[in-house]
Amino acid sequence: MRIDLDAWGWAADTIGELDHRRLKAPSVKLRGVHAGAGGDVVCTIDLRWRLPNADACLSTVEAHSLEHFLLEGFGRLLPGHFIGVGVMGCRTGFYLTLLNEGRREVIEQTLETVLYGVLGATAVPYARIEQCGHWRHHDLAAAQAVAREVLAQRAAWREIA
Template identity: 80%
Template sequence: MIDFEALGWSSDTVGELDHRRLKAPSVKLRGVHAGAAGDIVYTVDLRLRRPNADACLSSTELHSIEHFLLEGYGRLLPRHFVGIGVMGCQTGFYLTLLGEGRRAVIEDALETILKGVLAADAVPYARVDQCGHWRHHDLARAQAVAREVLAQRSAWRDVA
């Protein structure tokens, strides 16, 4: 049994929630799965825009932020980072980690990554040899999203 509170998560917000209640930006534990060998996989909802509020991210914002999250979590949590997936609704990302479910670690890494977006002069992995749609990036818009999300850092735990 996972002690969600010890990891920094409010147990009443773990799992699927009514999307009409979700707030953004927020960081929420979506799922926890134990493997046969005892490994624990954590899925985290990195919600940057509020669902159904006509404020979804553009495809270039999503694509560019995805590249920053891929590079950043891979660099900051290399033993734990499994992957990052774009939400089809264009309001955020699903982060998958192996053996790391502490909210503070995940949020601190996100903050570091977003600050890196603001200081960047290029989107990572955005060359023709690294990206299947390499011209479909917008650093300035990614920086605007990062600035917006960082400005609300104190509210990331207020998920619903």
């Protein structure tokens, strides 16, 4: 199966592993595309919100709360495509995994909607004791501050390196 990455809106020279000294943040980058034998396509997207190796990583409480918002938002807005989201170990962003959806415009619009939802939220989703393994480890105001920061730089999301 041939995947037309140009039609999806991704610059070929920004896909895959890049020198982390050159990465910009915040940015939205296609990390990988994998086509299955049955025709399904799995896409992994870097949602890079902080500069690597700049001592500016997300705090654990920011990352945890934002992970919950991304989980809820992408799951609700792209239900047939959302596989999962995880915090990057370096805490500079998140890995988003989607099934049969790799269009940059759709991903960025959905992310923007999720982040505006963070700004208007009155609570972190899935943050009750029966839903979260560290349910007291959330900070809505901190998540909102990061969302505001990332949204303020929306025009630069395509500047990868």
